[in-house]
Amino acid sequence: MKHIGRLIVTLCAVLLGVLTVVAPAQADPKLPENYNFFGGIPYELQHPGGSLPGSNDFSCKPTAEHPRPVVLVHGTGGAKTTNWGSYVPMLKNRGYCVFALTYGALPGLPWPFTAVGGMDRIQVSAAQLAKFVKRVRAATGAKTVDLIGHSQGTYMPTYYLKYLGGADKVTNYISLAPLWKGTGSLTPQMSELGRLLGDVPMPMCIGCGGMLPGSSMNKKIWRGGSPYVKGVKYTNIMTRYDEAVVPYTAGYVRARKGEQVKNIVVQDTCSQDYSDHMAIAGSRRAAYFALNALDPAHPVTVPCEFVPPFTGQS
Secondary structure: OHHHHHHHHHHHHHHHHOOOOOOOOOOOOOOOOOOOOOOOHHHHHHOOOOOOOOEOOOOOOOOOOOOOOEEEEOOOOOOOOOOOOOHHHHHHHOOOOEEEEOOOOOOOOOOOHHHOOOOOOHHHHHHHHHHHHHHHHHHHOOOOEEEEEEOHHHHHHHHHHHHOOOOOOEEEEEEEOOOOOOOOOOOHHHHHHHHHHOOOOEOOEOOHHHHOOOOHHHHHHOOOOOOOOOOOEEEEEEOOOOOOOOOHHHHOOOOOOOOEEEEEEHHHOOOOEOOOOOHHHOOHHHHHHHHHHHOOOOOOOOOOOOEOOOOOOO
């Protein structure tokens, strides 16, 4: 789980120490698309606690072309702004109603710690997601939503689906760098602690122990012998160079009878893609795979192009 500390330190340093000017909103409804994992940070700097332009418009009504709102669920250390600089404009420009929340920020702390989510227990975060989806459905009139999650945001929503009534409220469940089997395999001792003691809180990240293989939370995720829920369509988008979900195949779980699952390893179709755990949530390639999962009837061409680690910028 070394990436957690690195990500938190990087994020806090940027939030506290960098002042990047954000261009004012333009009259043109098309938002600039910036495929860079860190593309949302400047907006958070200028608008602490705000929402990226194009997201969280609760007056947005889904269309016949895109009948379900998309809810973005960030990873550990992320937020509704900092994790989704690539995805919000891409989805909004294509006619989707886009919503994003910051979940699991530790209570009682000032900004910028309010922009460091995924720290609380997974049960707490899942309850926050359930409340947010309820609000989105009420505002849009949609029966179900589509989820796009990254890292912990691929894992935590399963608790919502299996234990908090979310199973019939989600149609597509798209995961960037999923960790269904848990992560922490680089440190077998931590995995053994997870097996013996259940969820092991970690410094600054109370809920991270729940992502260890063998933890009590991981067993809850696998209730019924699978992390999946029948009736929900799953797409897992993975990278061989994931340094946080180790091995990356922790997210590669095949469907059982009655389940709908598509597993994608980005290098299988492009050897130039060097995405790591963060870059996969910023690259155009992974984003276009996600677009095709949302609307398989109208696929876009996924480009094979050089994708660097860390930023995924193209």
